[in-house]
Amino acid sequence: xxxxxxxxxxxxxxxxxxxxxxxxxxxxxxxxxxxxxxxxxxxxxxxxxxxxxxxxxxxxxxxxxxxxxxxxxxxxxxxxxxxxxxxxxxxxxxxxxxxxxxxxxxxxxxxxxxxxxxxxxxxxxxxxxxxxxxxxxxxxxxxxxxxxxxxxxxxxxxxxxxxxxxxxxxxxxxxxxxxxxxxxxxxxxxxxxxxxxxxxxxxxxxxxxxxxxxxxxxxxxxxxxxxxxxxxxxxxxxxxxxxxxxxxxxxxxxxxxxxxxxxxxxxxxxxxxxxxxxxxxxxxxxxxxxxxxxxxxxxxxxxxxxxxxxxxxxxxxxxxxxxxxxxxxxxxxxxxxxxxxxxxxxxxxxxxxxxxxxxxxxxxxxxxxxxxxxxxxxxxxxxxxxxxxxxxxxxxxxxxxxxxxxxxxxxxxxxxxxxxxxxxxxx
Amino acid sequence: xxxxxxxxxxxxxxxxxxxxxxxxxxxxxxxxxxxxxxxxxxxxxxxxxxxxxxxxxxxxxxxxxxxxxxxxxxxxxxxxxxxxxxxxxxxxxxxxxxxxxxxxxxx
Numbered sequence: 290x291x292x293x294x295x296x297x298x299x300x301x302x303x304x305x306x307x308x309x310x311x312x313x314x315x316x317x318x319x320x321x322x323x324x325x326x327x328x329x330x331x332x333x334x335x336x337x338x339x340x341x342x343x344x345x346x347x348x349x350x351x352x353x354x355x356x357x358x359x360x361x362x363x364x365x366x367x368x369x370x371x372x373x374x375x376x377x378x379x380x381x382x383x384x385x386x387x388x389x390x391x392x393x394x395x396x397x398x399x400x401x402x403x404x405x406x407x408x409x410x411x412x413x414x415x416x417x418x419x420x421x422x423x424x425x426x427x428x429x430x431x432x433x434x435x436x437x438x439x440x441x442x443x444x445x446x447x448x449x450x451x452x453x454x455x456x457x458x459x460x461x462x463x464x465x466x467x468x469x470x471x472x473x474x475x476x477x478x479x480x481x482x483x484x485x486x487x488x489x490x491x492x493x494x495x496x497x498x499x500x501x502x503x504x505x506x507x508x509x510x511x512x513x514x515x516x517x518x519x520x521x522x523x524x525x526x527x528x529x530x531x532x533x534x535x536x537x538x539x540x541x542x543x544x545x546x547x548x549x550x551x552x553x554x555x556x557x558x559x560x561x562x563x564x565x566x567x568x569x570x571x572x573x574x575x576x577x578x579x580x581x582x583x584x585x586x587x588x589x590x591x592x593x594x595x596x597x598x599x600x601x602x603x604x605x606x607x608x609x610x611x612x613x614x615x616x617x618x619x620x621x622x623x624x625x626x627x628x629x630x631x632x633x634x635x636x637x638x639x640x641x642x643x644x645x646x647x648x649x650x651x652x653x654x655x656x657x658x659x660x661x662x663x664x665x666x667x668x669x670x671x672x673x674x675x676x677x678x679x680x681x682x683x684x685x686x687x688x689x690x691x692x693x694x695x696x697x698x699x700x701x702x703x704x705x706x707x708x709x710x711x712x713x714x715x716x
Numbered sequence: 717x718x719x720x721x722x723x724x725x726x727x728x729x730x731x732x733x734x735x736x737x738x739x740x741x742x743x744x745x746x747x748x749x750x751x752x753x754x755x756x757x758x759x760x761x762x763x764x765x766x767x768x769x770x771x772x773x774x775x776x777x778x779x780x781x782x783x784x785x786x787x788x789x790x791x792x793x794x795x796x797x798x799x800x801x802x803x804x805x806x807x808x809x810x811x812x813x814x815x816x817x818x819x820x821x822x823x
Binding site for chain 1: 738740741742743771772773774775776777778779780783810813818821822823
């Protein structure tokens with residue numbers, strides 16, 4: 290006999306909101322790695338070229354941001370102890386950014402600085418504004434505002450700052466909106482996105498989810514506030530130094546603040562790992578923890594950039610810096626988190642009402658573990674080969690690395706599709 | 717953590733079923749995970765009241781876990797009215813995992 294529904298059960302975000310972002314991101318990864326394969330010669334050139342801009346924005350927006358949009362719509366309730374304000378706003382975010390991103394990438398690829406880039410930037414900004422409103426209203430209506438909510442709120446505001454600044458740079462290509470050429474301001478745009486959006490959000494989400502998945506005894510909210518202060522302080526000081534046009538030595542201050550924030554976060558994860566109840570850590574968590582270590586590489590590269598200023602080797606190092614972030618840290622993190630979140634979203638959709646009514650597979654059985662292993666191996670080896678290729682400027686390493694990364698992307702898409710298309714076996 | 721009940725005998729029947737209900741993320745059953753707080757039985761009204769929690773309030777798997785719990789109780793007590801109530805007071809933490817649960821997790 291059926292009783293009433295479950296008292297006290299909070300509705301979480303619908304899979305219909307989340308899954309399109311995952312599909313979009315996986316296609317973007319494939320496009321990004323194909324573009325990389327055809328344009329490995331860009332590692333011999335200046336970082337401000339059409340192809341570099343096209344690949345960077347494919348990876349930053351199509352891959353990293355779209356997947357994080359999807360995951361954050363799903364995980365926001367866990368982070369802020371409140372439900373997502375609006376599914377409709379999330380659909381609109383997908384619509385606007387989903388149209389804007391390929392336009393932007395195409396605009397950069399053919400370097401059309403006219404209507405293509407401008408309309409793309411406007412569309413992306415519309416999507417990002419709606420995302421920011423959705424996040425901020427969700428937090429405003431939530432029961433508790435813990436430190437994680439502050440990370441997410443700050444990240445969404447920084448994201449809007451990034452895309453709005455990007456719009457100004459695009460307009461500045463054809464109209465003299467800013468005092469100097471757009472390339473001069475590129476580092477501000479890039480760091481608003483990298484530190485403000487990606488790093489702030491990843492630390493906010495990671496500091497909540499990593500101890501949760503490990504069932505760790507460790508909790509230290511004060512430490513997280515310090516991390517929040519260091520990361521945001523690092524970015525704000527960088528922006529101030531850029532605006533004041535100070536000598537390069539000043540940037541060590543921002544870099545060291547950022548480094549302290551990252552090290553504190555790394556230590557937070559280490560302590561959480563050390564006192565975990567769940568000793569058997571799955572592969573998805575292992576690759577996510579690897580991404581925490583990978584955060585250090587771009588900082589080390591940036592220290593080298595500053596130390597070697599104004600050496601001609603800097604071009605190489607700047608490309609290495611960008612590669613380590615987009616194909617290193619962000620990609621590893623997403624590889625881990627996709628297979629930690631997507632199987633549960635689909636499992637919930639397919640088996641939620643079938644639970645305890647016949648045998649159901651575990652969520653982790655929704656994807657092929659061997660394909661996941663192959664993805665991890667090709668990805669890690671591709672990443673290492675590319676580091677050698679960029680540092681030593683060897684085409685053999687660059688091409689081999691690009692092939693390996695493309696293979697990793699194919700394995701990723703295969704496993705993502707396997708999960709998304711999963712159907713229950715007939716009993 | 718022990719489960720409070722007003723009927724030890726029926727509680728054991730209920731728990732035997734609930735030991736088969738896993739938290740899909742952890743892979744551990746909800747009893748050893750410490751999610752089940754209380755099971756009360758009303759023989760006159762043929763009603764089961766179960767109070768439980770989730771590892772986090774907005775757990776994405778919450779619907780699945782509570783559906784599974786309800787289905788299990790319906791199997792154990794057919795023709796009875798089943799009420800499943802979630803509470804977050806007290807909130808779940810790792811100290812609620814049973815020794816068997818900790819062993820399962822490799823602790």
